[in-house]
Amino acid sequence: MAKPKLTYLDVKGFGEGIRLTLYVGKIDFIDHRVSYEGVKELNDQGKLPYGQVPILEVDGEIFSQSVAILRWAGQLRCDSIEEALTDIKKLFPPVWYGSILGRNPITKGPMVPIPEPMRDEVLKGLNETVLPARFAQLERALKKSGGPYFCGEDMMSCDISFYVARLHQTLVHSWKQRSSAER
Ligand SMILES: N[C@@H](CCC(=O)N[C@@H](CS)C(=O)NCC(=O)O)C(=O)O
Structure with missing residues (x-):
């Protein structure tokens, strides 16, 4: 190959x-x-x-x-964790691109931009309610596995995906500071 x-x-x-x-x-x-x-x-x-x-x-x-x-x-055993993380990841693109539908697949411009006043509301909802609840579900799954990783003793792709989702969570925090050109 x-x-x-x-x-x-x-x-x-x-x-x-x-x-x-x-x-x-x-x-x-x-x-x-x-x-x-x-x-x-x-x-x-x-x-x-x-x-x-x-x-x-x-x-x-x-x-x-x-x-x-x-x-x-990676490994198929991680599928359910990966899928739970996929649900979380779906929440990020509107924030990154400042638009409900992300970037237009043809023109690559923002699609349905989120008006400035609504951005605070979106951030608050994500940071204070949705993300803490979603990550708490994953923390319960981690505890259930006996750790230290999601599938037990060996680190797998879902553990890395979890780490990356946490990185994305911090990007959501800095969203307001980023200019629209960067989105
Ligand atoms: N469901 C796809 C989503 C991929 C995706 O959103 N890619 C983004 C970067 S993370 C992208 O290509 N953005 C540029 C664009 O849409 O033009 C996957 O998981 O691979």
């Missing part, structure tokens, strides 16, 4: 868990990092099946969807 090639942004976003899992698993791969402009170019070239990154190329075939790729890199 040729070296797998992971294409993703140079940020700790949805693709970060895959990168870390591949590094931790000592799997030799090409860590191809692109800009948002690069994402648009790949999309215009028809190389992104769902218009977004990460994508993984294995033996000439392109695969997308971060959790599917993570499963390939």
Whole structure:
């Protein structure tokens, strides 16, 4: 098998868990990092099946969807934790992009921008209610496993995904400080 090639942004976003899992698993791969402009170019070239990154190329075939790729890199036992984290991750893009529907898949502009006054309400709801409740569910699952990791004694991809989701939680806190150009 040729070296797998992971294409993703140079940020700790949805693709970060895959990168870390591949590094931790000592799997030799090409860590191809692109800009948002690069994402648009790949999309215009028809190389992104769902218009977004990460994508993984294995033996000439392109695969997308971060959790599917993570499963390939990690372990099926982690599925339920990964899916619970997917529910949490769905909450982040409107905050990152300042728009309800993220970036327009064709033009790449923001879709349905969130008006400034509503942003405080969204942040408060996320930080004070939704995220604490969601992470508490995962902490219960961790306790139930006997630890120190979600699947017991060995660190798996879901543990790394959990760490990355916590990083994203801190990004949500700094949302207000970021300019719209960065989103
Ligand atoms: N469900 C997809 C979502 C991928 C996604 O949201 N990718 C973002 C970066 S984290 C992206 O490509 N943003 C740029 C764009 O939409 O143009 C997955 O998990 O892979």
